[in-house]
Amino acid sequence: MHPQVYPTEAVPLQGVNYGGFPGQPGVVQQTAVNINTDVPVIIEYPQDHIIWSLLCFVYSNPFCLGLAALIYSIKARDRKVVGDVDGARHYGSTARSLNIVATIIAAIGFFIFIIIISVITTQTASYYNYRY
Template sequence: MNPEGVPLQGRGYEGYPGQPRYPGQPTVVQSTTVNIVTEPPKDHIIWSFFSFVYLNPFCLGLVALIYSIKSRDRKMVGDLEGARHYGGTARTFNIVSSILIGIVILSFIIVINVGR
């Protein structure tokens, strides 16, 4: 059997991508578009406000509120990376403030109950 005389079946012209299969045929190029929807950064403004008003040991609530306002300003300008940075710093100050006030309240409850 002579392999040159047998046409290949099931295989068409495999040229370069975007090249027409047959001369005179329009070129078809496939493309893929990926849309990534990112969630806007959180500024934690309400948590910072409550930390400032109610739980303000060592003025940490005030610092958290300032960073939250900076985060909101950065978000309005369009600097999402700066907004994430300031929002994360505000969250850290809010967590530290909440933990410190929780320790103070727990210590106060223990002292009241032991004193009875």
């Protein structure tokens, strides 16, 4: 979310009454601040993929790749907090690669499991339906 950009304008901050009694005219000092918002500053931080790493760790952790991805995601988040953008980018990239490999291995394992269950079910049904 980017803050809304306003053009340059003078904003009076405070009016102070010097001299005289309350309610009577006196000297009023005003302070104005010029706000220049012509060029918004956008800092792009690298992603740490922490949610994806948590899901890979909890639901599909083949060969402990989900745990390794979670560790690298936490390191990327720590580097981002410290301000080391290059270190955060490196750790985030490694976490992303580990998450991709873990997701692919888990998906292939899931599909192999479905195929094995369907073959076993078909063979079992075929065995019991065979009449001697």
